[in-house]
Amino acid sequence: AQKITQTQPGMFVQEKEAVTLDCTYDTSDPSYGLFWYKQPSSGEMIFLIYQGSYDQQNATEGRYSLNFQKARKSANLVISASQLGDSAMYFCAMRHNDMRFGAGTRLTVKP
Amino acid sequence: EPEVTQTPSHQVTQMGQEVILRCVPISNHLYFYWYRQILGQKVEFLVSFYNNEISEKSEIFDDQFSVERPDGSNFTLKIRSTKLEDSAMYFCASTDRPRTDTQYFGPGTRLTVL
Numbered sequence: 001a002q003k004i005t006q007t008q009p010g011m012f013v014q015e016k017e018a019v020t021l022d023c024t025y026d027t028s029d030p031s032y033g034l035f036w037y038k039q040p041s042s043g044e045m046i047f048l049i050y051q052g053s054y055d056q057q058n059a060t061e062g063r064y065s066l067n068f069q070k071a072r073k074s075a076n077l078v079i080s081a082s083q084l085g086d087s088a089m090y091f092c093a094m095r096h097n098d099m100r101f102g103a104g105t106r107l108t109v110k111p
Numbered sequence: 112e113p114e115v116t117q118t119p120s121h122q123v124t125q126m127g128q129e130v131i132l133r134c135v136p137i138s139n140h141l142y143f144y145w146y147r148q149i150l151g152q153k154v155e156f157l158v159s160f161y162n163n164e165i166s167e168k169s170e171i172f173d174d175q176f177s178v179e180r181p182d183g184s185n186f187t188l189k190i191r192s193t194k195l196e197d198s199a200m201y202f203c204a205s206t207d208r209p210r211t212d213t214q215y216f217g218p219g220t221r222l223t224v225l
Contacts (some may be wrong), residue, residue, distance in 0.1 A: 035213065043200060045154070045216035091154060098167050099144070099204075099214055101154040 002027045004094050006102035013082045014110050020067070021077040021105045023092030032096045034075040036066065039089040039104070048090075051075055082109045113137045115217035117203050123223045124193055132188045132220045134203030143186045144204040144214060145178065147171065154202065160186065193224045 003026040013019035025034065036048040051059045051066045059066040067076040075094075079086055087109045092102040116135045124130050136143050145157040158168040160178050175191045186205075190197055200221050204214040 037216070043221070044218045045202060045204075047213050047215060050213050093154075095214070098156040098159055098169070099146070099154075100156060103153045 002029075002032075002094055002096055002100045004092055004100050004102040006092055006105050008105045009103070010106045010108070012108050012110060013079075015084060016081055018078060018080045019082055019107065021079070021090050021092075021107065023075045023077065023102060025073050025075060025092075025094045027073075027094065027096060029096050032094055034066070034068070035093040035095065035099070036064070036075075036077045037091045037093060037101075038086075039091060041088070045091075049077065079107075084109050084111060115203055115205055115215050117201075117217035117220050119220060120218065121221045121223070123225065126195055126224055127192050130190050130193055130222060132190075132201050132203075132222070134186045134188070134217055135184050136186055136203065136205030137207075137215060138184070140205035140207045140215075142166075142206050142208075143178075143180070144206075145188045146202040146204065146216075148200045148202065148219075149196075150199070157188070190222075193222075195224050198222055198224045 005024045032053045034051040038046045049059050049061045049064045049066050051068045058068050063080045065078045089104045089106050091104045093099050118133045143160045146154050148154045156169050158172045159166045177189045179187050200219045202219045203217040206214045
């Protein structure tokens with residue numbers, strides 16, 4: 001069975017610093033996708049970044065990068081140069097057929 | 112940029128009533144999904160839909176739930192007899208490739224059951 005674990009219920013980071021949000025997963029299927037979504041207080045789900053299980057390189061999208069360590073089954077999100085607008089819930093998700101989400105990490109960026 | 116839309120943004124209903132939540136997926140997408148997020152909790156998969164039939168559903172998606180694509184653009188979730196515990200945000204999502212492509216989420220419908 002698929003399982004996604006986010007062990008950090010809350011994280012704080014100083015504005016302009018980098019922060020890493022942890023995500024580990026468990027699956028027996030060799031083909032899967034890993035995603036990070038941002039959910040601000042307004043409630044919508046905003047896609048941030050995607051990593052395929054066969055991708056050789058770590059995904060990057062602007063200030064977001066995904067530290068993919070396949071052997072360790074981890075897919076941590078790194079946000080560089082944090083901004084106040086980055087304060088939100090962040091969900092890691094894995095897709096094999098359906099999408100399974102972790103419990104989320106609430107990130108607070110301090111000025 | 113194309114986006115998934117959902118109506119209404121907020122629905123209030125009495126326990127036992129039927130509700131229909133509506134979604135318009137991105138136009139060239141073929142795979143559709145419904146998710147639920149109870150306040151303060153994680154997003155939970157409900158159902159996936161392709162080629163006019165359910166391809167996968169979770170244990171949450173019991174007989175009180177149904178989905179339909181009544182025309183070429185809308186994708187609906189019906190809850191037949193709402194319960195208090197159905198109060199949640201319901202997200203619709205779509206993609207054009209189910210395994211590896213990003214699912215794009217709509218803004219959600221907040222359902223409140225009184």
